Amino acid sequence: AQTVTQSQPEMSVQEAETVTLSCTYDTSENNYYLFWYKQPPSRQMILVIRQEAYKQQNATENRFSVNFQKAAKSFSLKISDSQLGDTAMYFCAFMRMDSNYQLIWGAGTKLIIKP
Protein backbone atom coordinates (compact mmCIF):
# COMPACT_ATOMS: atom_id res chain seq x y z
CA ALA A 1 0.00 0.00 0.00
CA GLN A 2 1.13 3.51 -0.75
CA THR A 3 1.89 5.92 2.06
CA VAL A 4 2.77 9.61 2.10
CA THR A 5 4.75 11.15 4.96
CA GLN A 6 5.14 14.82 5.75
CA SER A 7 7.56 15.03 8.64
CA GLN A 8 7.14 18.73 9.43
CA PRO A 9 3.85 19.40 11.24
CA GLU A 10 4.47 23.15 11.28
CA MET A 11 6.93 25.64 9.83
CA SER A 12 7.30 29.37 10.17
CA VAL A 13 9.37 31.80 8.09
CA GLN A 14 9.63 35.52 7.53
CA GLU A 15 8.01 37.12 4.53
CA ALA A 16 10.24 37.08 1.42
CA GLU A 17 12.28 34.14 2.66
CA THR A 18 12.49 30.80 0.88
CA VAL A 19 11.02 27.74 2.55
CA THR A 20 11.12 24.05 1.66
CA LEU A 21 8.46 21.57 2.73
CA SER A 22 9.40 17.91 2.70
CA CYS A 23 7.42 14.89 1.56
CA THR A 24 8.39 11.26 1.20
CA TYR A 25 6.29 8.44 -0.12
CA ASP A 26 6.38 4.71 -0.43
CA THR A 27 5.24 2.81 -3.48
CA SER A 28 6.20 -0.08 -5.71
CA GLU A 29 4.57 1.59 -8.70
CA ASN A 30 6.65 3.07 -11.48
CA ASN A 31 4.05 5.38 -12.98
CA TYR A 32 2.25 7.86 -10.77
CA TYR A 33 1.60 11.53 -10.13
CA LEU A 34 2.59 13.63 -7.16
CA PHE A 35 0.82 16.77 -6.06
CA TRP A 36 1.10 19.62 -3.62
CA TYR A 37 -2.19 21.14 -2.53
CA LYS A 38 -2.67 24.26 -0.43
CA GLN A 39 -5.54 24.77 2.03
CA PRO A 40 -5.71 28.33 3.44
CA PRO A 41 -7.56 28.80 6.73
CA SER A 42 -11.31 28.30 6.21
CA ARG A 43 -10.86 28.16 2.46
CA GLN A 44 -10.92 25.51 -0.17
CA MET A 45 -8.14 23.15 -1.15
CA ILE A 46 -6.35 24.29 -4.30
CA LEU A 47 -3.71 22.66 -6.47
CA VAL A 48 -0.24 24.20 -6.22
CA ILE A 49 1.82 21.97 -8.47
CA ARG A 50 1.84 18.54 -10.12
CA GLN A 51 4.68 16.21 -11.10
CA GLU A 52 4.48 13.20 -13.39
CA ALA A 53 6.83 10.44 -12.22
CA TYR A 54 8.04 9.69 -15.73
CA LYS A 55 9.32 13.24 -16.14
CA GLN A 56 12.83 13.88 -14.92
CA GLN A 57 12.45 17.65 -15.06
CA ASN A 58 11.17 19.20 -11.86
CA ALA A 59 7.85 21.02 -12.14
CA THR A 60 7.75 24.78 -11.60
CA GLU A 61 4.84 27.18 -11.18
CA ASN A 62 5.97 30.76 -10.65
CA ARG A 63 7.38 30.94 -7.09
CA PHE A 64 6.68 27.27 -6.45
CA SER A 65 9.01 24.49 -7.52
CA VAL A 66 9.60 20.90 -6.56
CA ASN A 67 12.64 18.73 -6.04
CA PHE A 68 11.54 15.30 -7.23
CA GLN A 69 13.95 12.49 -6.37
CA LYS A 70 12.32 9.33 -7.70
CA ALA A 71 14.90 6.87 -6.44
CA ALA A 72 14.75 8.37 -2.96
CA LYS A 73 10.94 8.69 -3.18
CA SER A 74 11.17 12.28 -2.12
CA PHE A 75 9.06 15.20 -3.34
CA SER A 76 9.81 18.51 -1.63
CA LEU A 77 8.15 21.85 -2.35
CA LYS A 78 10.15 25.05 -2.44
CA ILE A 79 8.40 28.39 -2.07
CA SER A 80 10.56 31.34 -3.08
CA ASP A 81 9.97 34.94 -2.01
CA SER A 82 7.26 33.81 0.41
CA GLN A 83 4.20 36.02 0.82
CA LEU A 84 1.68 36.43 3.62
CA GLY A 85 -0.93 34.79 1.39
CA ASP A 86 1.13 31.62 1.35
CA THR A 87 0.08 30.94 4.94
CA ALA A 88 -1.87 27.68 4.75
CA MET A 89 -1.82 23.95 5.29
CA TYR A 90 0.16 22.23 2.56
CA PHE A 91 -0.64 18.65 1.64
CA CYS A 92 1.46 16.30 -0.41
CA ALA A 93 -0.51 13.66 -2.31
CA PHE A 94 0.26 10.59 -4.41
CA MET A 95 -1.89 9.30 -7.25
CA ARG A 96 -1.65 5.88 -8.82
CA MET A 97 -2.20 5.83 -12.55
CA ASP A 98 -4.75 3.04 -12.59
CA SER A 99 -8.46 3.02 -13.22
CA ASN A 100 -9.26 4.53 -9.85
CA TYR A 101 -6.73 7.38 -9.84
CA GLN A 102 -7.10 7.70 -6.11
CA LEU A 103 -5.16 10.22 -4.10
CA ILE A 104 -3.22 9.19 -1.00
CA TRP A 105 -2.62 12.20 1.23
CA GLY A 106 0.00 13.17 3.74
CA ALA A 107 -0.98 14.65 7.10
CA GLY A 108 -0.04 18.15 6.03
CA THR A 109 2.40 20.88 7.04
CA LYS A 110 1.10 24.09 8.54
CA LEU A 111 3.10 26.96 7.02
CA ILE A 112 3.01 30.37 8.66
CA ILE A 113 4.51 33.37 6.89
CA LYS A 114 5.35 36.12 9.35
CA PRO A 115 5.37 39.81 8.36
Add this chain to the structure above:
Amino acid sequence: DTGVSQNPRHKITKRGQNVTFRCDPISEHNRLYWYRQTLGQGPEFLTYFQNEAQLEKSRLLSDRFSAERPKGSFSTLEIQRTEQGDSAMYLCASSWTGDSPLHFGNGTRLTVT
Protein backbone atom coordinates in the same frame (compact mmCIF):
# COMPACT_ATOMS: atom_id res chain seq x y z
CA ASP B 1 -16.57 27.89 -14.52
CA THR B 2 -18.22 28.60 -11.20
CA GLY B 3 -16.22 26.00 -9.32
CA VAL B 4 -17.39 23.18 -7.09
CA SER B 5 -20.23 24.21 -4.80
CA GLN B 6 -21.13 22.51 -1.54
CA ASN B 7 -24.15 23.08 0.66
CA PRO B 8 -24.60 23.69 3.47
CA ARG B 9 -21.31 25.20 4.64
CA HIS B 10 -22.00 24.22 8.24
CA LYS B 11 -24.35 21.68 9.80
CA ILE B 12 -24.94 21.12 13.49
CA THR B 13 -27.06 18.13 14.37
CA LYS B 14 -27.90 16.00 17.34
CA ARG B 15 -26.62 12.48 17.60
CA GLY B 16 -28.98 10.03 15.94
CA GLN B 17 -30.33 12.47 13.38
CA ASN B 18 -29.91 12.08 9.62
CA VAL B 19 -28.09 14.68 7.54
CA THR B 20 -27.69 15.20 3.80
CA PHE B 21 -25.06 17.24 2.01
CA ARG B 22 -25.07 18.37 -1.59
CA CYS B 23 -22.25 18.88 -4.05
CA ASP B 24 -22.50 20.56 -7.43
CA PRO B 25 -19.36 19.81 -9.45
CA ILE B 26 -17.93 21.80 -12.30
CA SER B 27 -20.40 21.14 -15.09
CA GLU B 28 -18.17 19.35 -17.58
CA HIS B 29 -16.43 17.17 -15.00
CA ASN B 30 -17.18 13.45 -15.19
CA ARG B 31 -15.63 12.39 -11.91
CA LEU B 32 -16.89 13.36 -8.49
CA TYR B 33 -15.24 12.48 -5.20
CA TRP B 34 -16.23 12.66 -1.56
CA TYR B 35 -13.57 12.98 1.14
CA ARG B 36 -13.68 13.39 4.89
CA GLN B 37 -11.16 15.57 6.68
CA THR B 38 -10.66 15.82 10.42
CA LEU B 39 -8.76 18.63 12.06
CA GLY B 40 -5.04 18.55 11.36
CA GLN B 41 -5.26 15.64 8.97
CA GLY B 42 -5.25 15.14 5.23
CA PRO B 43 -8.45 14.16 3.43
CA GLU B 44 -9.60 10.55 3.60
CA PHE B 45 -11.25 9.07 0.55
CA LEU B 46 -14.89 8.04 0.96
CA THR B 47 -16.26 7.33 -2.51
CA TYR B 48 -16.23 8.46 -6.11
CA PHE B 49 -18.45 8.53 -9.16
CA GLN B 50 -17.74 8.31 -12.86
CA ASN B 51 -20.79 10.07 -14.24
CA GLU B 52 -23.73 8.47 -12.38
CA ALA B 53 -21.92 5.23 -11.52
CA GLN B 54 -20.48 4.86 -8.03
CA LEU B 55 -17.27 2.99 -8.77
CA GLU B 56 -15.61 2.65 -5.40
CA LYS B 57 -16.42 3.03 -1.74
CA SER B 58 -13.92 3.18 1.08
CA ARG B 59 -14.28 0.86 4.05
CA LEU B 60 -14.67 4.10 6.02
CA LEU B 61 -18.09 4.38 4.41
CA SER B 62 -20.20 2.35 6.82
CA ASP B 63 -23.74 1.30 6.01
CA ARG B 64 -24.93 4.53 7.64
CA PHE B 65 -23.42 6.47 4.74
CA SER B 66 -24.90 6.59 1.27
CA ALA B 67 -24.01 8.68 -1.74
CA GLU B 68 -25.80 9.23 -4.98
CA ARG B 69 -25.20 11.08 -8.20
CA PRO B 70 -28.40 10.89 -10.19
CA LYS B 71 -28.02 11.81 -13.85
CA GLY B 72 -24.32 12.29 -13.36
CA SER B 73 -24.64 15.89 -12.24
CA PHE B 74 -24.89 16.91 -8.57
CA SER B 75 -24.25 14.44 -5.78
CA THR B 76 -25.64 13.95 -2.30
CA LEU B 77 -24.02 12.33 0.71
CA GLU B 78 -26.38 11.16 3.44
CA ILE B 79 -25.38 10.07 6.91
CA GLN B 80 -28.01 8.24 8.88
CA ARG B 81 -28.11 7.96 12.68
CA THR B 82 -25.20 10.36 13.07
CA GLU B 83 -22.56 9.70 15.72
CA GLN B 84 -20.15 12.12 17.36
CA GLY B 85 -17.32 10.47 15.45
CA ASP B 86 -18.91 11.66 12.22
CA SER B 87 -17.98 15.25 13.10
CA ALA B 88 -15.60 16.37 10.37
CA MET B 89 -15.27 18.44 7.23
CA TYR B 90 -16.80 16.68 4.23
CA LEU B 91 -15.10 17.69 1.01
CA CYS B 92 -16.35 17.22 -2.51
CA ALA B 93 -14.07 17.38 -5.53
CA SER B 94 -14.51 16.90 -9.24
CA SER B 95 -12.24 16.32 -12.20
CA TRP B 96 -12.52 16.01 -15.96
CA THR B 97 -10.68 12.71 -16.24
CA GLY B 98 -9.09 10.31 -13.81
CA ASP B 99 -5.64 11.82 -13.94
CA SER B 100 -6.58 15.48 -14.21
CA PRO B 101 -6.27 17.64 -11.08
CA LEU B 102 -9.10 17.68 -8.57
CA HIS B 103 -11.08 20.85 -7.99
CA PHE B 104 -12.39 21.07 -4.47
CA GLY B 105 -15.41 22.74 -2.96
CA ASN B 106 -15.33 24.69 0.29
CA GLY B 107 -16.58 21.69 2.20
CA THR B 108 -19.42 21.09 4.64
CA ARG B 109 -18.43 21.14 8.29
CA LEU B 110 -20.54 18.71 10.30
CA THR B 111 -20.78 18.93 14.07
CA VAL B 112 -22.65 16.18 15.86
CA THR B 113 -23.61 17.08 19.45
